[in-house]
Amino acid sequence: xxxxxxxxxxxxxxxxxxxxxxxxxxxxxxxxxxxxxxxxxxxxxxxxxxxxxxxxxxxxxxxxxxxxxxxxxxxxxxxxxxxxxxxxxxxxxxxxxxxxxxxxxxxxxxxxxxxxxxxxxxxxxxxxxxxxxxxxxxxxxxxxxxxxxxxxxxxxxxxxxxxxxxxxxxxxxxxxxxxxxxxxxxxxxxxxxxxxxxxxxxxxxxxxxxxxxxxxxxxxxxxxxxxxxxxxxxxxxxxxxxxxxxxxxxxxxxxxxxxxxxxxxxxxxxxxxxxxxxxxxxxxxxxxxxxxxxxxxxxxxxxxxxxxxxxxxxxxxxxxxxxxxxxxxxxxxxxxxxxxxxxxxxxxxxxxxxxx
Numbered sequence: 302x303x304x305x306x307x308x309x310x311x312x313x314x315x316x317x318x319x320x321x322x323x324x325x326x327x328x329x330x331x332x333x334x335x336x337x338x339x340x341x342x343x344x345x346x347x348x349x350x351x352x353x354x355x356x357x358x359x360x361x362x363x364x365x366x367x368x369x370x371x372x373x374x375x376x377x378x379x380x381x382x383x384x385x386x387x388x389x390x391x392x393x394x395x396x397x398x399x400x401x402x403x404x405x406x407x408x409x410x411x412x413x414x415x416x417x418x419x420x421x422x423x424x425x426x427x428x429x430x431x432x433x434x435x436x437x438x439x440x441x442x443x444x445x446x447x448x449x450x451x452x453x454x455x456x457x458x459x460x461x462x463x464x465x466x467x468x469x470x471x472x473x474x475x476x477x478x479x480x481x482x483x484x485x486x487x488x489x490x491x492x493x494x495x496x497x498x499x500x501x502x503x504x505x506x507x508x509x510x511x512x513x514x515x516x517x518x519x520x521x522x523x524x525x526x527x528x529x530x531x532x533x534x535x536x537x538x539x540x541x542x543x544x545x546x547x548x549x550x551x552x553x554x555x556x557x558x559x560x561x562x563x564x565x566x567x568x569x570x571x572x573x574x575x576x577x578x579x580x581x582x583x584x585x586x587x588x589x590x591x592x593x594x595x596x597x598x599x600x601x602x603x604x605x606x607x608x609x610x611x612x613x614x615x616x617x618x619x620x621x622x623x624x625x626x627x628x629x630x631x632x633x634x635x636x637x638x639x640x641x642x643x644x645x646x647x648x649x650x651x652x653x654x655x656x657x
Contacts, residue, residue: 308342330345371399571585
């Protein structure tokens with residue numbers, strides 16, 4: 302603190318001299334008027350630790366100096382102790398209102414003005430130090446969040462690639478579902494703010510969409526790769542990929558960030574639920590189905606329709622759109638279908654691009 306620079310602003314030479322003597326253990330800089338004070342601060346904004354400021358001065362008075370400092374954003378880090386000859390409550394209140402840190406009335410006591418100034422400088426020093434520490438810690442946390450997100454994405458991509466390798470009918474299904482999910486989620490966010498989907502949540506849903514079929518890892522090849530229609534017993538086994546997938550996600554709980562884990566779980570478990578309650582595994586109805594699962598459900602069905610599978614040829618984008626809107630693939634939320642209608646051209650462009 303002893304290397305602190307104190308700016309003393311007063312048009313009376315002898316008064317500046319007295320203050321310089323009082324603060325002789327510090328570095329002091331003098332200004333004979335407000336304009337000089339502003340120029341000194343402007344040249345050394347990071348060195349000035351405090352300003353002792355007279356009120357009545359030529360060129361620019363003390364109140365005008367404070368106003369200028371406030372305009373330039375200096376008051377947040379440079380305390381101003383106003384030295385006033387007017388010892389009225391109204392004058393003191395005015396000084397505090399415009400931004401003075403403290404007001405000392407003339408004639409002042411040398412011990413009092415020194416101690417009060419030291420206390421204020423220490424307070425501001427500690428405040429700046431705390432802000433720097435908070436900013437540093439915030440930067441560390443921000444970097445950790447980036448690394449955590451990168452790790453989550455790697456986990457998700459790795460697990461979804463395992464499904465791709467086993468489920469020969471999928472091809473780039475996971476990648477395409479993520480793209481359709483992002484498009485649809487953007488429209489849901491724009492039309493239905495009640496779902497509170499900001500860009501960060503949309504990114505989480507998009508990344509987590511890759512995990513929707515991770516439970517197929519646990520399904521035997523005889524069922525997973527069967528070219529024909531599944532029997533009822535086989536279909537019952539196939540449906541367990543939703544709950545088996547949740548078990549896998551829960552195994553990753555310790556290494557997967559909370560929000561990704563929760564959304565991945567919801568998508569994996571509920572992306573085959575239907576709005577009328579006729580889906581699986583729990584028969585959820587309407588808005589009981591998490592919004593992330595509702596979005597991925599439509600994206601998943603749309604891609605399945607426009608893609609070649611071992612048991613069918615691909616439908617055209619127009620046919621796939623009509624089938625979903627007519628309820629031929631199960632009933633979806635009217636709100637999600639409204640968003641699908643808005644996103645139709647984007648979906649069709651994406652489908653065509655995937656064929657190229």
